[in-house]
Structure formats: C-alpha cells, structure tokens
Amino acid sequence: MSIRDSRGIAMVTVLLAGAGLTAVTSLAAIVAVRDFRAGRADRFGAEALAYGDAGIDAMIGHMKSGKVTFGDIFAAGCGGSPAGTAWQTSGLSVPVSAVGAGTFEVTLRVFNIAAATRNDWFGTTACANRGGASAPLYLGVLSRGRGPSAAASQRELLQVLRIDPSGLPIGHYAVNISVNGNPEMRGVSMISETTFAGRDKLTFIGNDPYYTLGNFWPNNTWPAGLTASTPIPAAAHAAGGITIGAAAGTPEFQRGVPNCSANNTQGTGVASQSLWDSDGSTYTVNPGTGAPKAITAGCTGQTGYPPHARFTADDVSRVVAARRLTEEQYRDLKDAAQVFGLYCNYGTTSSYCTIRNGPRFTPPGVFSNDDVDDLMPPFAGGTSAFIAYFEFTNGLSPLNNSVKWNAGNVWPCAYDATTGQPTADNRNGTIVVRNGGFDMASGARLNGAILAQDGIFTYTGGPEVKGTILAQQIRMTGGAVFSMDECWVRTRAGVFSSILPFRWAEIDR
Numbered sequence: 001m002s003i004r005d006s007r008g009i010a011m012v013t014v015l016l017a018g019a020g021l022t023a024v025t026s027l028a029a030i031v032a033v034r035d036f037r038a039g040r041a042d043r044f045g046a047e048a049l050a051y052g053d054a055g056i057d058a059m060i061g062h063m064k065s066g067k068v069t070f071g072d073i074f075a076a077g078c079g080g081s082p083a084g085t086a087w088q089t090s091g092l093s094v095p096v097s098a099v100g101a102g103t104f105e106v107t108l109r110v111f112n113i114a115a116a117t118r119n120d121w122f123g124t125t126a127c128a129n130r131g132g133a134s135a136p137l138y139l140g141v142l143s144r145g146r147g148p149s150a151a152a153s154q155r156e157l158l159q160v161l162r163i164d165p166s167g168l169p170i171g172h173y174a175v176n177i178s179v180n181g182n183p184e185m186r187g188v189s190m191i192s193e194t195t196f197a198g199r200d201k202l203t204f205i206g207n208d209p210y211y212t213l214g215n216f217w218p219n220n221t222w223p224a225g226l227t228a229s230t231p232i233p234a235a236a237h238a239a240g241g242i243t244i245g246a247a248a249g250t251p252e253f254q255r256g257v258p259n260c261s262a263n264n265t266q267g268t269g270v271a272s273q274s275l276w277d278s279d280g281s282t283y284t285v286n287p288g289t290g291a292p293k294a295i296t297a298g299c300t301g302q303t304g305y306p307p308h309a310r311f312t313a314d315d316v317s318r319v320v321a322a323r324r325l326t327e328e329q330y331r332d333l334k335d336a337a338q339v340f341g342l343y344c345n346y347g348t349t350s351s352y353c354t355i356r357n358g359p360r361f362t363p364p365g366v367f368s369n370d371d372v373d374d375l376m377p378p379f380a381g382g383t384s385a386f387i388a389y390f391e392f393t394n395g396l397s398p399l400n401n402s403v404k405w406n407a408g409n410v411w412p413c414a415y416d417a418t419t420g421q422p423t424a425d426n427r428n429g430t431i432v433v434r435n436g437g438f439d440m441a442s443g444a445r446l447n448g449a450i451l452a453q454d455g456i457f458t459y460t461g462g463p464e465v466k467g468t469i470l471a472q473q474i475r476m477t478g479g480a481v482f483s484m485d486e487c488w489v490r491t492r493a494g495v496f497s498s499i500l501p502f503r504w505a506e507i508d509r
Contacts, residue, residue: 047102048155049506052145055094055104056159059141062094063108063494066336066387066430071491073139073163075421077109078127091122101148111140111160118507121158133489134210137163138502160503166329166496167321170210171484174457174474177238183476184267186483187234190474193316193323196238197249199277202476203267207231209486215319216278217307226304233302234484235276237311237319242279253283257309260299272299278311285310324453324470325432329495333432333451337389342375346392346401346436356381366404366441376409376427385428385448385493392435398454398472401436408445413466413487422491430493437471442478449493468496 062068077091091109112126120126121140130137141159171189179198187206190196213220214228216237222228236242243249244262252259252274262274275298278284285292292308299305316323325333337343344353344363352360355374364371376382392401414425422428426447431438433452440446442461449468450457457471462479467488 045153045155047147048145048153049157050145051102051104051147052143052155052157054102055106055143055145056141056157058094058104059092059106059108059143060161060499062092063499064332064336065340066333066493066495067340067383067385068092068494069385069422069426069428069491070133070163070489070494070497071415071420071422071426073108074110074130074133074137074490075419076139077107077122078130078419102146104143104145106141106143108139108141111138113138113160133486133492134165139163142507154508155506156508158503158505158507159501162500162502163497164500165321166498168325168468168496169320169323169470170468170489170492170496171208172469172474172482173320173323174469174471176240177236177474177476179476181476181478181480182264182266183478183480183482184269185234186481186485188482188484189232189234190236191316191320192236192238192240193313194238194240196236196240196242196279198244198476199236199242199252199274200244200262201264202236203264203269204234204236204273205267205269206234208234209484209489211319213306216311216315218318220307223298223304233273233276235273235278237278237315239280239311239313239316241281242277251281251283252277252279253281253309257284257293258295258299258305259309270301272301275299275302275305278306278309278315280310280312284308325451325495330432330434333387333430333495334389334391334434337387337432340383341386342372342388344388344390344403346390346394348394366406368406369409372407372409372429375429377424384422384424384426385430387430387432387493389432390434390436392433398435398437399456401433401455402439402458403431403433403436403452404439404441405431405446406441406444408443411445411447411464411466413447413485413491415487415491417486420490426491428491428493430495437473440465440480447488449495451495467492 091107093107109122110126112120115121139161144154144156146154173191175193177192177196179201182201185202185204187208189208189211208231211232213230213232216232242252244252252262258275260272263269263271265271292310295305295308338357342355351363353363354360373379375386390403410427410429414423416423429448431450435454437455438450438452438457440459440463444463447466452471454472456473457469458475459480464481466483
C-alpha cells in the first residue's frame with residue numbers, strides 16, 4: 001500500500017470518528033435540552049401545584065374569616081344555581097386570587113361524597129342529599145393554580161372538606177346563671193355547669209331549633225308524639241341545681257319531680273314548660289337506689305314528657321362536646337377580626353381599636369351604631385357578617401373588665417328558607433371578649449354570638465339578642481328578649497363549625 005493510500009484511509013478514519021463524536025455530542029445535547037425542559041416543566045408544575053394549594057388554604061382561611069356563615073357554605077353551588085351540569089355552576093369564591101407572582105382560581109361547592117364520576121361531584125344530587133344544620137356537610141374546593149411564568153403549567157386540585165358542629169354550646173351557657181328580672185327566652189336552652197338561680201323569673205317559650213330530646217335524654221323510649229329527634233322545649237338545665245324564689249332560693253324540685261309551675265307566665269309562655277327543666281340536685285334521684293326519679297306523666301300545656309329531671313356534669317360533657325374556645329380558635333378569630341372586622345386592645349396604660357387594620361382610634365366608652373357602621377353595608381368595605389374581638393391585656397381580673405354595647409344595627413337575621421342562604425338583609429356579628437365580659441344597654445340589639453367565657457354577660461333595661469351567649473357568669477336583671485330560631489341556626493358563624501380535610505387529589509393528572 002502506498003503512502004498516498006494510507007493517508008486516504010487515515011482521512012476517512014478521522015472523518016468517521018469525527019462524525020461519531022458529532023453524533024454523540026448531538027445526542028448529549030439533545031438529552032441535556034430534554035433534561036432541561038423536563039426540569040423546567042417539573043419546576044413549573046411544582047409552582048402551579050403550590051399555587052393551587054395556596055388557593056385551597058385561601059378558601060379555608062376565608063371560611064374562618066367571620067365573613068362566611070354556615071348558610072353561605074350550605075348554599076354554595078346550590079342556592080340560586082342552575083340545576084344539572086353540576087361542577088361548572090357558581091359557588092363560594094375568595095376575595096383574592098393571587099399569591100406573589102402566581103395566581104389561583106378557587107371555588108367551593110357542596111360535594112356529593114358518593115359520586116362515581118366528576119360530573120356527579122356537584123349539583124342537584126349533592127344539594128339534595130345535604131343533611132340538617134347539625135349533620136355533617138361535605139364540600140369540594142376546586143383550585144386551579146398557575147405559576148408566575150407565562151410558559152408555566154397549571155394544576156387543578158380537589159380538596160374535599162367535612163364540616164361538623166364544633167361542639168361549642170348553642171344557646172346560653174355559663175359556669176353559673178342568676179336571674180333577677182323578667183327576661184323572655186324564645187327557643188333558647190340555658191345550661192349552667194353549676195347553679196341556676198331565679199328560674200321562676202324567666203319565661204321560656206317554644207322549642208329549641210338546634211338541640212333535640214335525644215341530646216339530653218339518649219337511649220330513651222318516648223311517649224306518643226315524641227322521638228329522639230324531636231326538638232327539645234326551651235328550658236333550664238344546671239348540673240349543680242336550680243332554685244326559685246328570692247334570696248338563697250328554694251330548690252326547684254324540692255317538692256317533687258316534675259315541677260309544673262316554675263315557668264314565669266308574664267309573656268306568652270305556659271307555667272308547665274318547666275316540665276323540661278333538669279338539674280343535678282339530690283331531689284331528682286331516689287334516695288335508696290340513687291337512680292333518677294322517673295317522670296311518668298306530663299304537665300298541662302305540654303306534649304309528652306321526659307324520662308326524668310336528672311342533669312349532671314356527665315350530661316354536660318355529653319351535650320356540650322367543647323365547653324370553651326381553644327387557643328387556636330381564639331387566634332383564628334383574632335386574626336380574622338384584625339383583617340376583616342373590629343379589633344380592640346385594652347392595655348395597662350393605653351387602649352386602641354382598628355377596623356380592618358386601619359388607623360388606630362380610642363375605644364368609645366359605649367359602642368353605638370356610629371362605631372359599628374363602618375363594618376356594615378352599605379358602607380365601603382362593609383360585610384353582612386363580621387367578627388369584633390375585644391382583648392383586655394390590663395392585668396385586671398376578667399370579672400372586672402367589660403365591653404359596653406349600645407349598638408342596634410347588627411340586625412336582623414334574614415335568610416331564604418328554600419336555599420338556606422342568608423339574604424341581603426342579614427346581619428351577623430360574632431363578639432369575642434378575651435379576659436372580660438359584655439354589658440348591653442337598654443335598646444341594644446345583636447344577631448350573632450357573644451363569646452365572653454372569661455367574664456360576665458349582663459345588661460340593663462330591655463336589649464334583644466338572637467343567638468348564642470357563652471360566659472363565665474350570666475346575670476340577668478331586666479326585661480330583655482333572647483331568642484334562637486332556624487334562621488340563626490342556618491346562618492350561624494363559622495366558629496360553630498369545624499373543618500376537617502377529608503380527601504385531596506390532582507384531578508388533571
């Protein structure tokens with residue numbers, strides 16, 4: 001072979017080797033580009049997923065904000081929505097739709113937990129299968145997240161929530177209750193952990209819209225016309241004992257069980273509604289056996305009768321699953337009040353209030369309509385439901401601290417009985433007092449809840465409250481009207497419901 005031929009072969013070999021290296025290099029570049037693109041897609045997907053989760057968090061936060069009532073979520077995707085194609089119909093949305101540079105679209109609707117396909121998740125079947133106001137309610141949160149980049153992908157998520165009663169008392173609940181006046185209780189049950197004094201000065205009227213006979217007397221066989229699910233007649237219940245009359249008082253059941261005449265009839269009530277009273281005194285048990293004294297006949301003006309008049313600390317624990325707000329609930333309520341409602345801090349040397357984190361102002365001596373107007377429609381930023389959080393950090397005994405209230409514009413309770421949704425006229429205020437009590441003036445009105453579990457709830461004259469009152473002590477001194485009805489139960493504040501994450505999924509994968 002000549003040198004020239006050898007050079008030719010070498011040139012071909014070099015060209016072939018170069019081509020091979022080029023192919024390898026090109027393949028490596030292609031792989032690198034694909035890896036880069038895959039990595040970028042993963043990053044974009046992770047960002048979209050994070051923003052989708054942020055949408056779910058935003059919805060849950062909105063539900064705790066005090067601006068959302070049970071009626072709002074009960075009707076989400078149902079009330080006023082077109083029937084049929086379910087999951088596209090409108091539901092409950094959130095005020096914001098972005099976190100940083102990313103965005104999310106989030107909607108909450110009543111969810112069909114038994115659905116077999118996506119088209120059955122929401123709509124008529126889900127809405128038709130809702131239980132009562134005290135039954136579990138399933139909700140679906142649909143959240144579509146998008147990252148900050150224009151080229152970013154999106155993720156669609158489903159979070160199913162289960163809504164249950166939080167276990168807080170509904171009605172009037174305190175460590176002790178005393179009455180010296182002639183207040184009227186319309187559909188409100190009153191529960192004391194210890195004593196209840198002045199029972200004969202109260203007029204209880206009608207049935208409780210929330211609690212049932214089975215709540216207070218479980219596993220009982222009822223006379224004709226009653227069942228365990230029958231609403232309980234409004235009455236007094238005290239684990240430590242109920243007294244009537246002046247001064248120290250006489251035990252209500254000292255003369256026997258039942259008492260058919262303790263209910264003050266100054267209103268439209270009947271004396272014998274006290275048939276449904278119960279307490280933990282020795283007069284409600286048989287001395288020999290310690291078993292509750294059986295009630296075998298009713299009282300005039302009442303339908304049926306309870307099995308006995310015994311009510312103990314164990315019964316309190318069963319009827320009221322959670323006696324007090326938790327620290328987490330206090331924190332959520334405080335945060336919501338600072339962002340969406342009214343927040344006031346009464347300190348040792350100075351005090352201040354803010355409305356929706358606005359400028360600070362000095363708390364008024366008595367809260368009137370003018371002080372609450374900015375929280376209510378049609379004023380700018382107003383909402384039909386809000387939280388007012390009053391916090392005493394002055395170091396004084398909670399029994400010596402009090403918020404004075406003379407406002408009457410947080411009224412009325414108004415809802416659509418067909419959809420269960422609050423109407424535009426509805427007003428609902430959740431009043432939280434930490435380390436203090438709540439004092440209402442004559443003429444004041446409030447639809448909502450008063451949560452003053454460290455202090456004293458009291459009043460002068462004849463205010464009106466529709467809703468729950470929780471306090472260390474309840475002291476009644478005048479002719480006020482307290483009520484509870486289906487409207488309040490259906491539109492109660494979110495603090496009376498617990499939110500349990502039930503199921504989560506990426507539904508576009």
